[in-house]
Amino acid sequence: MTHQHNEAPETAVRPTDWWRDAVIYQIYPRSFADGNGDGMGDLPGIRGRLAHLRDLGVDAVWLSPFYASPQADAGYDVADYRAVDPLFGTLADAEAVIREAHDQGLRIIIDIVPNHCSDQHAWFRRAVAEGPGSVLRERFHFRKGRGDNGELPPSDWESVFGGPAWTRLPDGEWYLHLFAPEQPDFNWDHPAVQDEFRSILRFWLDLGVDGFRVDVAHGMVKAPGLPDIGHGEQARLIGSQILPFFDQDGVHAVYRSWRAILDEYPGQRIGVAEAWAPTLDRLARYVRPDELHQGFNFHYLGTDWDAGALRAAVDASLSALGAVGAPATWVLSNHDVVRHRTRLGGGLDRARAATLLMLALPGSAYLYQGEELGLPEVTDLPAEVRQDPSFFRDSGQDGLRDGCRVPLPWSGTEPPYGFGAGDTWLPQPDDWATLTVQAQTGDPASTLELYRSALGLRRTHPGLGAGDTVEWLDDAPDGVLAFRRPGGLVCTVNTTDAPARLSVPGRPLLTSGRQLPLLDGDFILPADTTIWWEE
Structure with a gap:
């Protein structure tokens, strides 16, 4: 079976409830494309590469922060929420990216950072x-x-x-400051803070953005009196229990007021919560019908490559989010975690299999720039080039976020691989020549063409994306996930290290690896492989 490149991708913007099954591609601006040759990605670079995302077949693009900032935490320390940092261009460049994206049939979602600002604000x-x-x-x-x-x-x-x-x-x-000392927390009990952010939302909505990804959406509201917690290593408790500074019930009034603003604008503008909640039921509170539209599913991202654990995560996600009428979301990589090719421990085969599993699930999927190229985590960056503030601290996060932020390889056989004209802000490995967009385009065995084929099928096959249910096929061998989606699609996933024999469920549509010969109505599913079938 070969992977067919979708030669004429659909560019029309999706109609009603586009966000329920959208594939959203995260751009980390400093690492996507460099338009002026200074080694740092920027907005003109993004604009010049939007055709790549159109051809890839995604529905929307999410941009990490490009606001005016001293860059103490890669732009998450915002000095002016209505201005573009000169590092990335100008406000006119931002408007041009929004217009060009819409011309290409892509929606634009931007980060908003409401928990804290820069100490230079x-x-x-x-x-x-x-x-x-x-x-x-x-x-x-x-x-x-x-x-x-x-x-x-x-x-x-x-x-x-x-x-x-x-x-x-x-x-x-x-x-x-719940993050760096350069990032003082706002007091969200103060009316001026609430008014200011409602104004910021309108500023960007008026410029045409299609939604916001809300950074630290579980923050903002603090418990009255700011009470002691009583023990240390609090960062490790985030997402496992309610803390007096995270996931307080008061945040939901904020999002109800924001939803009213989003609903005033045409075209279904959306809000996406980056919320670390201790349970999926707590996460679901952020996406009730009068609050935000989607919430990042960190529970799924953190699930090991294990059939039982993955099935449990899928069931729990669909149940909790379905109870409030929200779509599930699925994500394997982003700018804060080790790339899934490396993190899952099985190399490129396992990463490709995990991707096809994710894209077969009902709801919305998030891709992180470079995963469509099969990029690994860069684990050998020398200390002198590190940029992540957590790398320089004695405790807290592990400081490995730089390894997933290395600039993308576009073309050529040596750094900077078409990213820009000179040295990149983080060095690229010398062995990425085979991973460039140019090298992989047209190669039916490449990861890029696998993504193009998978996203092309998601746009056209009724059994992909839409809906909110999976039907598990319980006759699968141990370590194999098999499920049916409404619309006649079956997905089979082998999470083990050995081939598995299953009965043939239909006509093969797409495989993450090799499909072995059919045997008397059965087929062999190789290790770390996912196959989509049409019944």
Whole structure:
């Protein structure tokens, strides 16, 4: 069986409820394409490569932050939410990307970062300059310290990046930052903060964006009094229990007000929650009918390559999200985790099999730039080129996020592989020549053509994407997942290290690897392989 390249991809924007089964492609702007040759990806570079995403067959593009920022945390420290950082271009460049994407039949979703801003944000700079008692300090979490002379932090909260979540200013007051000290948290109990973000949403909606991915959507609202937690290593508890600074019930009033704004605009603009919730039922609260449209499914991303665990994750996701009428979402890689080719431990074969499994599930799928090329995690970056702030801290996250952020290879046989004109901001490996878009285009065995074929089938086959149910076929051998989707599609997945024999369920449509010969009504499903069948 060969992988057919979708020569004439459908470019018309999807009609009603486009987001329920959309394939959304994440661009990390500094690593996608460099338009001006300075080694850093930018908005003109993105605009020039949108045809690649149209040909790939995705429905929407999600852009990580490109706002004006000192870049203390790769743009998640925003100094001005209505301006583009010169690193990435101008506001006119952003508008051009939005227009060009729409011309190519793609929707554009942008990051919004409401939990915290940069310490260079005008509000925070004035609050610091005006000193204790400034009314602007009420828009953040300024507190007096504990101890005889206020020398101890106001609470025992820890930063996600390691160390205390409080920094003391020379005037003696402390301010809260759940991430880097350069990222002070907003006080979402303050009406001015709520008003400002409603205005920011409208600013970008008026420019034509189709939605927002909400960074740290589980943050923003803090428990009254900012109470102590009583123990350390709090970053490791995120997503496993409710903390006084995460997943507080008060966040839902914020999203109800945001949903009302999104619904005022034509074309189904959406909100997507990056919410680390301790259970899928808690996650489902973010996507109730009057709140956001989708929530990232970190429970699925964190599931091992194991048939029983994957089936349980799928069932739990469909049950919890279906209970509130929301679609499930599926994701294997993003800018914060080790690429799934490396993380799942089985190399490219397993990564390809995992992708076809994900794309056969009902709901919406998220792709991270470069996974369509089969890129591995870059695990040997020297310390002197590292950029991730968590790499430089003694505790907190493991600092491995740079390895999935290495700039993409587009063409040629040596760095920078068509990314731009000079050295890239993170060095590319010397052995990526066979992984470029150019090298893989037209090769029926390539990962790029597998993705193009799979996404082409998702657009045309009634058994892919749409709906909200799977029917498990329980006669599959141990370690094999087999399920039927409405519309006559069957998916078989071998998560084991050995071939498995199954009865033939229909006509083979697409395989992640080799399809072995049929034997008397049976077929051999190789290890780490997924096959789509039409009944």
